[in-house]
Amino acid sequence: MSGGVNGGVTLRAAEPISRGPEWTFELIRRYDDAIGECAREFGLDTYPNQIEVITSEQMLDAYASTGLPITYPHWTHGKEFIRNEALYRKGYQGLAYEIVINSDPCIAYLMEENTITMQALVIAHACYGHNSFFKGNYLFRQWTYADAILDYLVFARNYVMKCEERYGVGAVEEVLDSCHALAPHGVDKYKRPGAKSLKDEERRQAEREENARRLFNDLWRTLPRPEAKEPEAARRPPFPAEPEENLLYFVEKYSPKLEPWQKEIVRIVRKIAQYFYPQSQTRVMNEGWACFWHYTLANRLYDKGLVDDAFMLEFLQAHTNVIAQRGFDQQGYGGLNPYALGFAMYQDLKRICEAPTAEDRQWFPEVAGTDWRQVLDFAMRNFKDESFIAQYLSPKLIRDFRFFAIADHEDEPELVVDSIHDEAGYQRVRMLLSRQYSRDYVVPDIQVANYERHGDRSLTLRHQAARNRSLREAEAEETLKHLARLWGFTVRLESVGEDGTVRNTLECRG
Amino acid sequence: MNHLIDRRLAGGNKSAVNRERFLRRYKEQIRRSVKGVAAERSITDIDKGGNVNIPARDIREPAFRHGPGGDRELVHPGNKEFTAGDTVPRPKGGAEGVGRGTEGGEGEAVDDFVFTLSREEFLDLFFEDMELPDMVRNFLGDVPERKWVRAGFRRDGSPSNLAVVRTLKQSLGRRIALAAAIREELEAARRELEEAERRSVSVLQVSMLRDRVEELERKLTRVPFLDELDLRYRNRVAVPAPVARAVMFCLMDVSASMDERKKELAKRFYTLLYLFLTRKYEQVELVFIRHTDNAEECDEDAFFHDPRTGGTVVCSALELMHRIVEERYESSDWNIYAAQASDGDAFGSDPAKSMRYLRDFLLPVARYFAYIEIPDENDSRTSTLWAAYEELAGAERNFAMRRVHGRSEIYPVFRDLFKKETA
Numbered sequence: 024m025s026g027g028v029n030g031g032v033t034l035r036a037a038e039p040i041s042r043g044p045e046w047t048f049e050l051i052r053r054y055d056d057a058i059g060e061c062a063r064e065f066g067l068d069t070y071p072n073q074i075e076v077i078t079s080e081q082m083l084d085a086y087a088s089t090g091l092p093i094t095y096p097h098w099t100h101g102k103e104f105i106r107n108e109a110l111y112r113k114g115y116q117g118l119a120y121e122i123v124i125n126s127d128p129c130i131a132y133l134m135e136e137n138t139i140t141m142q143a144l145v146i147a148h149a150c151y152g153h154n155s156f157f158k159g160n161y162l163f164r165q166w167t168y169a170d171a172i173l174d175y176l177v178f179a180r181n182y183v184m185k186c187e188e189r190y191g192v193g194a195v196e197e198v199l200d201s202c203h204a205l206a207p208h209g210v211d212k213y214k215r216p217g218a219k220s221l222k223d224e225e226r227r228q229a230e231r232e233e234n235a236r237r238l239f240n241d242l243w244r245t246l247p248r249p250e251a252k253e254p255e256a257a258r259r260p261p262f263p264a265e266p267e268e269n270l271l272y273f274v275e276k277y278s279p280k281l282e283p284w285q286k287e288i289v290r291i292v293r294k295i296a297q298y299f300y301p302q303s304q305t306r307v308m309n310e311g312w313a314c315f316w317h318y319t320l321a322n323r324l325y326d327k328g329l330v331d332d333a334f335m336l337e338f339l340q341a342h343t344n345v346i347a348q349r350g351f352d353q354q355g356y357g358g359l360n361p362y363a364l365g366f367a368m369y370q371d372l373k374r375i376c377e378a379p380t381a382e383d384r385q386w387f388p389e390v391a392g393t394d395w396r397q398v399l400d401f402a403m404r405n406f407k408d409e410s411f412i413a414q415y416l417s418p419k420l421i422r423d424f425r426f427f428a429i430a431d432h433e434d435e436p437e438l439v440v441d442s443i444h445d446e447a448g449y450q451r452v453r454m455l456l457s458r459q460y461s462r463d464y465v466v467p468d469i470q471v472a473n474y475e476r477h478g479d480r481s482l483t484l485r486h487q488a489a490r491n492r493s494l495r496e497a498e499a500e501e502t503l504k505h506l507a508r509l510w511g512f513t514v515r516l517e518s519v520g521e522d523g524t525v526r527n528t529l530e531c532r533g
Numbered sequence: 534m535n536h537l538i539d540r541r542l543a544g545g546n547k548s549a550v551n552r553e554r555f556l557r558r559y560k561e562q563i564r565r566s567v568k569g570v571a572a573e574r575s576i577t578d579i580d581k582g583g584n585v586n587i588p589a590r591d592i593r594e595p596a597f598r599h600g601p602g603g604d605r606e607l608v609h610p611g612n613k614e615f616t617a618g619d620t621v622p623r624p625k626g627g628a629e630g631v632g633r634g635t636e637g638g639e640g641e642a643v644d645d646f647v648f649t650l651s652r653e654e655f656l657d658l659f660f661e662d663m664e665l666p667d668m669v670r671n672f673l674g675d676v677p678e679r680k681w682v683r684a685g686f687r688r689d690g691s692p693s694n695l696a697v698v699r700t701l702k703q704s705l706g707r708r709i710a711l712a713a714a715i716r717e718e719l720e721a722a723r724r725e726l727e728e729a730e731r732r733s734v735s736v737l738q739v740s741m742l743r744d745r746v747e748e749l750e751r752k753l754t755r756v757p758f759l760d761e762l763d764l765r766y767r768n769r770v771a772v773p774a775p776v777a778r779a780v781m782f783c784l785m786d787v788s789a790s791m792d793e794r795k796k797e798l799a800k801r802f803y804t805l806l807y808l809f810l811t812r813k814y815e816q817v818e819l820v821f822i823r824h825t826d827n828a829e830e831c832d833e834d835a836f837f838h839d840p841r842t843g844g845t846v847v848c849s850a851l852e853l854m855h856r857i858v859e860e861r862y863e864s865s866d867w868n869i870y871a872a873q874a875s876d877g878d879a880f881g882s883d884p885a886k887s888m889r890y891l892r893d894f895l896l897p898v899a900r901y902f903a904y905i906e907i908p909d910e911n912d913s914r915t916s917t918l919w920a921a922y923e924e925l926a927g928a929e930r931n932f933a934m935r936r937v938h939g940r941s942e943i944y945p946v947f948r949d950l951f952k953k954e955t956a
Contacts, residue, residue, distance in 0.1 A: 101555030350611020492603030
């Protein structure tokens, strides 16, 4: 069990808050107060919480709308609902204990079926773990507006429904379908520069003129000028000047065919995709952080004597289930469990701070032996999965997880074990694992290369096939059809290999 | 400041609209699946919900995704014996394989997408192209009629249901019970007062006793005449309206000329009649009679799926039906419905004989007799049986007949029936 804060003596309460599994609203409130108290001791900074108790049916509803409390009506949500309901009814799948929404106040759902222990776990996990992550992590700070998201969702729902009324359910559905297909490519990874103010614009103009005046030389006028050989069209600069990776943004801004209401729908899907972007980039960090804190806070409660042994046993059972990691050859292996990896990394980081070994001092000289709370806080705020792993995955964890990397290369007849958890492999395993969490590893790199503005208005996309990984062709063609529907004119997709040659071109007429 | 909110009563079913959207979008696939399910099902089970399969690839949402091929590395946990440089044969099934874990979604996606339709949704799709009028649709989808019956009394209800006599009884009982103790005390106090007056004790004591008596009398009047507790309301509960029993005869020519298509059409026809009857009657029995050149009673499975060879003698089936009616279904106890399906082949004197038999023996006892003829496609000749039955069509009110080429033509056979019975 973890030591008390500041190593000081902890006063033990005479009685635990509750005994037995039943929960009441009064009890939830008291647990929340106690957990909040502990969280403040550790200096967690959170949004205020709004804890809502819901039924399992409502949980299924929440699942269907990807965890958002409000969404616009669409069949894909219905599909998710039907799928989850069927799985749940047959008992193939339990429901998540909790759903938490990145908003201010932070909304967390508790299910009424859970015991008080589970409710307390969920409060610690969601209302203090996830909540502080939402508030602190740089990606969330940069890309989501916690105080505005609920209002935006209400707006989106109303807008879509109004469009359905005016233009028909079918017409709206078409646009939404197409947008959903492109949603993974509807995300900004870097902030766009803000519009320049008139003053800036004027100053820039003045500087440019001044520069031209200073460099003026009448001599240039006397040089013979070559005849313009190329036709005018070829001399026109390509558009967009720089490739654009946010396809939905490009469609919204430049589609020659879309009506204003359709553009607004594109924008809605794009905004919601952007809202989820930080979550997809920080699963390991986010879940790990929440697990670390529910574990730490529950132990703190125990040390204070606020919970009894029965509570701790049930809690630990649930906790170990959540952070279980199966080996690659065990049944039910479904890849790396982000909860397991994340939790282990924060725990390990804490260990390195508190009791560093010689190896740790060599690998992490800047954190070994320092205050763990500051180190963890810094790590939570300033990284995403990719960089977090690259920065903090220690050799000890690589050994503990017995990580190994398998290389699957096109031109080799067999799979090769690239590196394992030994002295020679630590760096490489860490680098490979980190790369596995980069967005490019999952989402193909596809950008708008050219928009034939003055010609046939066709749009050309370029897929940069990193390491010669190609697209699933049939599916890519389907997706391209969706893009063509939004664009209204011919759409082309070129796959460019590592060497810069075009490997493959798909085309779809709008 | 944290808030704790109880949302459980806020009502679930937020996804109802999304579910409906989903059904709407995949109507074609779902309809195909419903058709398959309906074909396998017995007539009596048709009006249950049902599991529906849709191939998962049909509902997959496309996106740009990485395919097989190219170079990549994957990190896995749980190494036991590998060291760097070892080679592993590629698992069968392409370049995925060891990497399968990370793409766990794949395994699922191959399976069919299975889900349950509610009874209404199922019936709706089953009857879809039969062009049932909405009123009939509602009628069939409706739960059986209910009747309100008295079931004692209850403590709450609307004022109009107030049971006055019962309430006053309660009030009386309560007043007696509440007043009993006071009355006893009052009696005692009165006696004491009398005693005191008789013995002429001090004036002060007498007036005290008198006060006490008066107080008790006042107390007695404060027992309310009618209290909230006394109110009783008539209780009514809904019970399924018990209607008489019905028997439905399904008659079908099963000679070789009746192929699968015709039988499938006939099945819709029987099902529709059956569903209609189950809404109307609490108990509906089914009798299946198939005939070639002689008739026999059989179970449903044999009726639809067991082909026979032989000639066609329609009258034999009618005779058998009549015999069964006489033996088992006394027409004063049973409402008798019959539906006959045939491709109309009949030879010699059989059609005329059948017509006469029908008119003289069956129509008088049956509430309704429907005949559908399912000719070969593109066959527009009237059959001999049709020609003979035609004579009845105008004359007898409880007889309906129709030639049916496709499903949308089945309903009109029932039109008169529905009109009459639902009115």
